[in-house]
Amino acid sequence: MSARDLFTFRNRHFTTSTGITAAIFIVTAIAGFIVLPFAQHWLEFASVWDAICSAAGVPQRPAAVAAAQDKRVSEVVLTSHTLSRPNQEAIGRGATLAQRCAICHGPTGISRADSPNLAGQYAAVIYKELHDFRSGARTNAVMSPFAVNLTDREIADLAVYYAYLPRLPAYHPTPQLPKPNIVIYGAPMRGIAPCGSCHGSLDNKTGSPWLEGQSEAYMKAQLQAFAAAERRNDISQQMRNIARAMTPQEIEEAAAYYASQPPDIVKAVD
Template structure:
């Protein structure tokens, strides 16, 4: 059998192979450039050029790097470092005490809440400062706090934060029925990428920017974890709390909230 006869249209096998290849090519074009764009109405599939780029996995427009991609939600802009607010003065604490008079209705006269709002007495100044900044920028939304901080200057927030850190933390005796922290607080769940709560929030260790949870109302702590899990709260850096809360069960959230509500004052 000669090469001429093998690749000749007179050869039925050659015709069949060529015909199959052409049919597959045409079907691919129809699916990729006709059917898919008609099903997916979003921008990446609109038009032949967009469909080609999407199929090839390359950008439709090559960016020059000067136009940053805007996030879909307001993010926190506070750069948390251990040195942030590390030098509190008496003047700053005294001024903060005056400014904090507006906060007493919800957070108590001495930073200890009588309701399901957070205790601020003894809380790390970095934590309070970051939350005030986030409320003002919109990274964290709250119908009460957002308007309350709207007129505060950066120095006002620093003074308030330093004043509340200066106050002694409230003493809360441990529950004698639960003398040992639950597993989610002591150990976390490594298989689900959940670190122990105590590693960042007290009991075991501390991470700069992480709030002290001891004595916080259980309802408040549980509500914040649920908000992180649902994505309703998104001012955590690098989305770490959202990822953790999504992996926690409802029972673990309540266990952690109840435990920290009963923890004692700082050593």
């Protein structure tokens, strides 16, 4: 038999081996790109194509995200130098403005309810969130009406004032809990980085809030809102992508852990 006849479908051995190879490829492709993604019960896909894209490493486009595309997203640009050198006049003006915030966030920036603690929070974080509330990129029944009338200078003054305050223990601390795996290691197979890679006390990504001592109920609600794309003011959809991939148990563990941690008693700005 010549080499030309060897690789033709007239050769039953070539036909059989080609058929087996094609069948194995099809079965493994279906299992890897469709069956296994849908077997991950903590993920929700808008379609089979969405599952295939997810398995291939292409960013997901869940139905909730697609429906939210016509809504506003954050347009705030932050750098490591954003509000890094506040002056005393700005802090003083912020202190006066903050009297209107005390009912929810406490007179010293520590909330007695489940509002976020703002004392010692990074100035860039408060600056961004207030801008997002004002623009509609983030919405809240209380914060949106409050922020809509703030000027750029007032937003900056509030941010540097709260960043100037010392971080104090929370009013409702839970017993200190061990660090869960999702915080230490993340979940690389699901594209989840360790929480501390952005929210760490030693290495913080600009725009990421410090979380120690925050309200467990508040943090859990925000992670669930990111997962459902109800909150969408995260830059490049980072938190939405992470929260969607987290299991409900991981969300509860992360929120409970950070709520149980004492704050790092330092000022965010000097």
